[in-house]
Amino acid sequence: MDSTKSTSEPYWKEMTFARILHNMNEAGKFKASFLVDAQGLPVAALTSGYDTDTASAMAALVRNVIEQAQARIDLAEADEVTVRGNDKMRMVSRYFTIGDETLILVVVAPPDRPYRRLTNRAIKALQAAWLS
Numbered sequence: 001m002d003s004t005k006s007t008s009e010p011y012w013k014e015m016t017f018a019r020i021l022h023n024m025n026e027a028g029k030f031k032a033s034f035l036v037d038a039q040g041l042p043v044a045a046l047t048s049g050y051d052t053d054t055a056s057a058m059a060a061l062v063r064n065v066i067e068q069a070q071a072r073i074d075l076a077e078a079d080e081v082t083v084r085g086n087d088k089m090r091m092v093s094r095y096f097t098i099g100d101e102t103l104i105l106v107v108v109a110p111p112d113r114p115y116r117r118l119t120n121r122a123i124k125a126l127q128a129a130w131l132s
Contacts, residue, residue: 021045031110037103040061
């Protein structure tokens with residue numbers, strides 16, 4: 001289990017974020033999860049072999065594409081983007097804000113595993129931890 005820590009957050013918050021991601025991964029049997037800021041920098045990650053920096057940058061890139069689509073084709077605001085591979089594995093990016101900060105929760109979910117309720121719970125727990 002790989003864990004990434006940001007230099008901008010206190011250590012206890014990093015541990016709290018990692019615990020929230022760990023609990024979500026365990027419950028959903030997710031292969032990896034990342035908490036990423038709007039610039040694509042990892043805030044916390046539990047990866048099991050995935051490249052944290054690459055996945056974080058990809059999540060921010062996808063967010064930028066969505067923002068462009070919203071502006072250019074009048075697409076409603078998206079709170080989630082899913083990329084599904086031929087093996088039916090999914091990389092799900094959930095977007096949320098805390099105050100002025102936009103964050104992205106990314107999970108790598110196995111085929112046919114529900115994720116929405118677990119990511120909703122994790123987002124609420126991350127918001128509470130962020131604000132504490």
